[in-house]
Amino acid sequence: xxxxxxxxxxxxxxxxxxxxxxxxxxxxxxxxxxxxxxxxxxxxxxxxxxxxxxxxxxxxxxxxxxxxxxxxxxxxxxxxxxxxxxxxxxxxxxxxxxxxxxxxxxxxxxxxxxxxxxxxxxxxxxxxxxxxxxxxxxxxxxxxxxxxxxxxxxxxxxxxxxxxxxxxxxxxxxxxxxxxxxxxxxxxxxxxxxxxxxxxxxxxxxxxxxxxxxxxxxxxx
Numbered sequence: 501x502x503x504x505x506x507x508x509x510x511x512x513x514x515x516x517x518x519x520x521x522x523x524x525x526x527x528x529x530x531x532x533x534x535x536x537x538x539x540x541x542x543x544x545x546x547x548x549x550x551x552x553x554x555x556x557x558x559x560x561x562x563x564x565x566x567x568x569x570x571x572x573x574x575x576x577x578x579x580x581x582x583x584x585x586x587x588x589x590x591x592x593x594x595x596x597x598x599x600x601x602x603x604x605x606x607x608x609x610x611x612x613x614x615x616x617x618x619x620x621x622x623x624x625x626x627x628x629x630x631x632x633x634x635x636x637x638x639x640x641x642x643x644x645x646x647x648x649x650x651x652x653x654x655x656x657x658x659x660x661x662x663x664x665x666x667x668x669x670x671x672x673x674x675x676x677x678x679x680x681x682x683x684x685x686x687x688x689x690x691x692x693x694x695x696x697x698x699x700x701x702x703x704x705x706x707x708x709x710x711x712x713x714x715x716x717x718x719x720x721x
Contacts, residue, residue, distance in 0.1 A: 507563070507564040509535040509536060509537065509538070510535075511564070512535045512538065512540065512562065512564050512565060513533050513534065513535045513540075515562045515563075515564070516533050516535070516540055516558075516559050516562050516565065517533055519558045519559065519561060519562050520533070520555060520558050520559070522558075523554060523555075523558045525550070525551070525554045526546075526551060526554050526555050526558055527546060527547070527551065528555075530544045530545050530546065531543070531544040531546070531555055531572060532544045533559075537566075538564060538565060538566035538567070539565075539566055539567040539568070539569065540559050540562075540565050540567070540568045540569070541568075541569045541571060542555055542556065542559060542568065542569070542570050542571060542572050543571045543572060544572055544573070545572065545573050545574070545575045546572055546573075546574055546575070547574070547575065548574060548634075548636075548638075549574050549633055549634075549638045549639060549640060549641065550633060550634055551574070552570065552572045552574055553633070555570070555572060556568055556570045556572075560694040561694070561695070563693070563721055564721055565694070566719060574611070574638075574639040574640065576611065576637070576639065580610065580611040580637050580639070581637065582608040582609060582610065582611065583608075584637065585608045585611060585613065585635065585636075585637040585638060586606055586607065586608040586613075588635050588636075588637075589606045589608065589613050589631075589632040589635060589638070590606045592631040592632055592635060593606060593615075593628055593631050593632065595631075596627055596628065596630075596631040598623065598624060598627040599619070599624055599627050599628045599631065600619055600620070600624060603617045603618060603619050603624075604616070604617040604619070604628045604645060605617050606632070610639065611637055611638060611639030611640065612638075612639055612640040612641070612642060613632050613635075613638055613640070613641050613642070614641075614642040614644060615628050615629065615632070615641070615642070615643050615644060615645050616644045616645060617645050617646070618645065618646045618647070618648055619645055619646075619647065619648065620647070620648050620650070621647070621705075622647060622705035622706075622710070622713075623705070623706075625643060625645045625647065628643070628645055629641055629643045646711075647683070647710070647711040647712070648711070649682065649683055649711050650683070650708075650709050651681065651682075651683070651709055652679060652680070652681055652682070652683045652707070652708075652709035652710065653707070653708055653709050656679055656685075656707045656708065656709055656710070657677055657678070657679040657685075659707050660677050660679070660685065660703055660704050660706075660707050661677050663703040663706065663707075664677070664700060664703050667699055667700075667703060669695065669696055669699045670691075670696055670699050670700050670703070671691075671692065671696070674689045674690045674691065675687055675688070675689040675690075675691070675700055675717065676688045676689050677704070682711065683709050683710050683711030683712060684710075684711065684712045684713075684714065685704045685707070685710050685712070685713050685714070686713075686714040686716060687700055687701065687704060687713065687714070687715050687716060687717050688716045688717065689717055689718070690717060690718045690719070690720045691717045691718070691719055691720070692719070692720065692721065693719065693721075694719055697715065697717045697719055700715070700717060701713055701715045
């Protein structure tokens with residue numbers, strides 16, 4: 501069912517601020533919100549990288565938000581030692597059961613962790629990012645891990661479409677799937693929420709041989 505109501509930028513700003521305050525894992529006191537034509541900009545400072553991520557997710561949950569620019573800065577409560585962060589990050593990757601051994605490398609500069617290497621699946625790439633995101637001293641994560649190119653199965657497109665139809669959170673009839681032999685999947689059409697958009701992307705990444713997903717779904721409320 502389509503939602504035809506629209507909200508002004510002032511309404512959206514108020515709703516985003518309320519959602520930030522409603523989210524227990526977010527300290528909304530030091531976060532600023534501005535809205536222009538449905539696009540939200542978050543600013544200010546938080547104590548950790550997960551706080552920054554949670555604030556962005558909270559904003560995306562608000563109906564009517566078309567995009568979020570996250571300009572929040574992670575402040576360092578103690579002097580950041582990149583050597584210690586790098587060591588702890590490497591250990592976290594090593595101990596992560598869903599990240600294959602010896603596939604991911606870690607570098608750190610000014611508290612920003614960069615991950616490189618190659619894995620077979622997107623969920624392994626996501627697992628590596630999660631393993632380091634919650635470490636003390638991390639101020640940002642750049643995930644440059646690649647997906648192995650193994651060739652996409654001939655029935656991959658049909659499998660993705662079937663997965664979209666099985667998902668109760670996705671209106672599959674509004675989504676068009678295209679796929680290329682090199683492993684690139686493109687999603688086009690519309691979604692009613694950012695959550696639905698993310699669910700569709702997750703379904704696409706789950707197909708064997710997918711190396712890249714171009715999510716062009718428009719969020720329409």
